[in-house]
Amino acid sequence: MDLLTDLFSHYGLVAVALAVLLEQLGAPLPSTPVLLLAGVASAERDGFAVQSFLVATLAALLANGLWFWAGRRLGRRVLATLCRISISPDSCVRQNEASFARRGVLTLVIAKFVPGLSILAPPLAGALGMPARRFLGWNLLGSALWAGVSVAAGRVFHAQIDALLNVLSRLGSLALAGAGIVVLVYLGWRLWRRALVRRELTRFERLGPAEALALRDGRGDIVFVDVRACSPEMPLASRIPGARHLDLGALGDTALAGWPPAGEFITYCACPNDASAVRAAQWLKAQGRQARVLRGGIEAWTQAGLALENS
Structure with missing residues (x-):
């Protein structure tokens, strides 16, 4: 002391x-x-x-x-x-x-x-x-x-x-070595989990903005799904025209109430490696729906010069 x-x-x-x-x-x-x-x-x-x-x-x-x-x-x-x-x-x-x-x-x-x-x-x-x-x-x-x-x-x-x-x-040094081992094991486990998640994300099928737009224009059953978080205090400023919002924090039996019973969904977000969009697409597939991911999310869509609408 x-x-x-x-x-x-x-x-x-x-x-x-x-x-x-x-x-x-x-x-x-x-x-x-x-x-x-x-x-x-x-x-x-x-x-x-x-x-x-x-x-x-x-x-x-x-x-x-x-x-x-x-x-x-x-x-x-x-x-x-x-x-x-x-x-x-x-x-x-x-x-x-x-x-x-x-x-x-x-x-x-x-x-x-x-x-x-x-x-x-x-x-x-x-x-x-x-x-x-x-x-x-x-x-x-x-x-x-x-x-x-x-x-x-x-x-x-x-x-x-x-x-x-x-x-x-x-x-003395025994305590320092023990603490170092614990830290290394923890970091190793987290990095291993990171590698698994990254591999899972990269394997999921994606569409570029131009591909997604052409698919929607050529078919009448394509629905874009916006999975970005929003709230009344912080609403989303804009979205892809016609996109529906899916709250990843409230996935359940009623999450798709009022949605088209058939067709294909293209999910998008604004996060590294499209992580949220992949999670949403995986959940939609588990519900028996067809789903793919917009590569690069809303930022790639905007950078491609494609239209947006107010949310």
Whole structure:
């Protein structure tokens, strides 16, 4: 405890600021342990808990504000970039969009407590057109709640955390090796799962925008299916003409009520590797329907200069 207290007496606030800033900017370095340690150190230093809370909140606001601005300026391109460096790149946008669709602005309050949601929520809010003032207010609430809970947990359980640190210190290199093995096994499993998902996605049949348009013009039973997440607070601005919307968060017996009983569906989304569109097409096939995927989604359709309509 003495070493920890001495360390945080000199560099504590700097460590908190850098850890939070780097994590919220996208570095794979969790900052919650640093906030817990700040809470532990605060047991010996009056006012340090409040200082750590304020520094962590401000650092998170700065990083999140930069990502919100990037999402507003660059749209889904910044989301695709973030997802490519994610361990689960093909589902991260869909999961975050679904969270916004279900919870709206409350997503910003819970984002930092949900792995994978923290880094994507600010740029997604910008890409979806959330007003800046509204984003700042709800993000401030979420950042303060996360920082406060983390520092408070360290303060409340400082004795237990200190005892654990002493045990790890006595174990020395054995504890470090064990932790390294656990991390490597976890990363290996996630990367293996990523490879399986990517292989499944690439095998699914796709149509280019021109092919899909020609097929629809040549037949009368082609239905485009938009599977992008939306909500009353964040509606979709435009869609492929005549497209129906399918909510991936509410798939069930009534999801296709009122839809054509026959014909072929072409699903599309706005996510890396058409992940959401493939999932929807797989579900439609499981319901006995014919389904293929629009390669490149709504962005490829737009880049091809094809018509859109207001949603």
